[in-house]
Amino acid sequence: MKLKLAALAVATVFGLSVAGAKADTYPNRAVTVVVPFAAGGPTDTVARLVAESMSKSLGQQVIVENVGGAGGTRGAGQVAKAAPDGYTLLIHHIGMATAPSLYRKLPFNVLTDFEDAGLITAVPMTVIGKPNLEPKTVVELIDFVRKNKEKVTYGNAGVGSASHLCGMLFMSKVGAQMTTVPYQGTGPAMNDLIGGQIDVMCDQTTNTTGQIKAGKVKAYAVTTKDRVKSMPDLPTLQESGLKDFEVAIWHGLYAPKGTPKEVVDKLNAALNVALDDPKVIARFADLGTEPEPKDRRSPAFHKEFLAAEVAKWKPVIDAAGVYAD
Ligand code: ASP
16 A cells, blocks of 8 residues: 555656556556466456457456465455556456455455456356265255255355355355365365365356366256256256345456556456457356346446445345354
8 A cells, every 4th residue: 555655656746647647558568467266266267268358459468367365355455455557457256245244354445445447247156066976956955964064065265255155155045054165266176076075066157067067066056046048957046945045256357446547447448348259258158157238347337336245245244144354
């Protein structure tokens, strides 16, 4: 924060308009996008697809850097403190909205430490199990978890991750606690699930579709209200008896607070090009998702949406009574 203020002060002393100076030439070197989870997971997959297309329209490389840990809060915290020059960005998901309620001491403020540069995609999640897990259907799985409770191991990407949120909702609706096993991202957790080291996981279709279709994991259900087009045989949790279970993992692009508006607008324009790119749309469809509709892509919409999501999840998390330090 001090560094940021110092940079702003220097620019002002030399009579530069930070916005003008940055926006005209931006970007004139590679841009880094921090993904706050391990490589090979679903957030990483979304970010790499979008970054590849944004590189073309920005005329500079957009490099993905994985900074996993603490359910996404480590990477997000790093970007909150980065120089507000448009060269360090963040692609994060719904964890931006749940972390403020989950963490007693969050070292950044999701509403005031970032410029919201646009929503990307809202991805359904799937409940999956290791290849030889006993239950054959989600109804059998619910029964199995009720009977075996803590003996069942549940992999997630730490407190504040999407997999954590989904598991928390699942356990509260089922009325039984499993033993959670945290990872730096669900990419590595998926390897352990396939290898049988953990029993169950709930993760975005951007990570699970390939493994489900290849028969490497057991697929039980989707977490959205409707079934997903790419896997029409998978039932929803709602139709399987878990009333009102509905969660989709939205993703957004962020810059540190103070990044000039013109730079944020350039990033939003490049993001829009990526979301209209037929290659991105086709890959998203393969992975069970689609780009956000055009009317939900502006920075202003993102800002309002994030504030509404923070407010929406607070009572749910308070009721579940799950906190982290
Ligand atoms: N799907 C993970 C989560 O639970 C994050 C990841 O590895 O991308 O939030």
